Amino acid sequence: MNICNTKNTIMNISIAIHGGAGTILASKMTNELEANYRKGLQDALNIGYDILKQGGSSLDAVEASVKSMEDFPLFNAGKGSVFNNKGAHEMDASIMYGKTLEAGAVSSVSNIKNPIVLAKTIMQKSEHVFLCKEGAEEFAKLNGIEFENDAYFYNDTRYQQWQEIKDSDTFQLDHTDNKHDKKFGTVGAVALDKEGNLSAATSTGGMTNKKFGRVGDTPMIGAGTYANNNTCAVSCTGHGELFIRSVVAYDISCLMEYKGMSLSEACKFVVHDKLIKIGGEGGIIAIDKNANICLDFNSEGMYRASVDKDGKEFIAIYKN
Numbered sequence: 001m002n003i004c005n006t007k008n009t010i011m012n013i014s015i016a017i018h019g020g021a022g023t024i025l026a027s028k029m030t031n032e033l034e035a036n037y038r039k040g041l042q043d044a045l046n047i048g049y050d051i052l053k054q055g056g057s058s059l060d061a062v063e064a065s066v067k068s069m070e071d072f073p074l075f076n077a078g079k080g081s082v083f084n085n086k087g088a089h090e091m092d093a094s095i096m097y098g099k100t101l102e103a104g105a106v107s108s109v110s111n112i113k114n115p116i117v118l119a120k121t122i123m124q125k126s127e128h129v130f131l132c133k134e135g136a137e138e139f140a141k142l143n144g145i146e147f148e149n150d151a152y153f154y155n156d157t158r159y160q161q162w163q164e165i166k167d168s169d170t171f172q173l174d175h176t177d178n179k180h181d182k183k184f185g186t187v188g189a190v191a192l193d194k195e196g197n198l199s200a201a202t203s204t205g206g207m208t209n210k211k212f213g214r215v216g217d218t219p220m221i222g223a224g225t226y227a228n229n230n231t232c233a234v235s236c237t238g239h240g241e242l243f244i245r246s247v248v249a250y251d252i253s254c255l256m257e258y259k260g261m262s263l264s265e266a267c268k269f270v271v272h273d274k275l276i277k278i279g280g281e282g283g284i285i286a287i288d289k290n291a292n293i294c295l296d297f298n299s300e301g302m303y304r305a306s307v308d309k310d311g312k313e314f315i316a317i318y319k320n
């Protein structure tokens with residue numbers, strides 16, 4: 001008996017990840033860079049999927065996949081986080097468990113190696129959902145969360161991106177190097193485990209030259225991240241202000257719960273209709289309780305990957 005096939009068939013597990021919506025223009029992408037991005041996605045996908053295959057929880061799987069991308073310098077989260085308008089890194093992250101609706105979130109933290117680990121620890125070890133800044137950092141210290149010095153987060157490319165706009169009043173999504181080349185940063189993962197539990201996790205460095213103290217959609221439960229066993233798990237990437245105003249992740253869940261839409265109908269409506277109408281560029285990854293996967297975006301591309309319930313793997317950057 002082939003254990004792996006048996007597991008895949010019986011377990012009904014699946015996972016999807018993203019490394020940001022909007023991408024470097026295809027014309028500017030080199031083979032080497034593309035191979036690097038794909039490796040970052042592949043590694044993160046494998047780590048999360050292995051946990052699910054071994055019978056682990058979706059919560060552990062999404063945490064592990066996001067942590068892997070936080071450690072990968074090309075993605076705008078953790079180590080690869082962009083600079084804010086003071087030349088510092090302020091990171092946001094959140095995680096949610098669909099079985100219990102428990103959630104953990106953190107915003108505007110510096111020097112935390114893996115903000116997603118901190119978000120999960122807040123969920124599991126504090127009576128709160130959301131901690132920010134020094135309070136979150138103090139909680140991190142007390143709970144043995146790993147810190148790194150500023151040098152760990154320094155990256156020449158990110159520094160140049162900041163230098164180009166630092167004296168202006170503008171802020172930009174990761175890798176916007178001209179009006180036509182936008183890349184949204186942020187990483188995220190959604191998963192369904194063998195017990196039928198859904199989880200979602202998202203982590204970001206935000207936007208280059210963002211105002212000190214600015215918080216995007218990523219750590220906001222319901223905007224950038226949401227999971228509910230009755231409906232779906234969602235992780236977003238894109239222009240955070242518009243995603244907050246559209247309460248994107250919860251909206252997708254609500255359209256399923258209250259309007260009876262399928263996952264793909266709900267995602268399509270939010271990404272290609274509601275968001276477009278208010279100028280919200282970006283994308284989402286989502287999985288429903290039946291292991292259906294949706295990877296949808298209204299930008300030029302989205303770094304994305306998934307393994308479906310039949311064990312079929314998919315990795316892509318641009319529109320097909």
Ligand code: ASP
Nearest residue numbers: 184185186216237238240
């Ligand atoms: N949504 C993130 C934010 O606004 C940015 C991104 O997805 O790239 O902070």
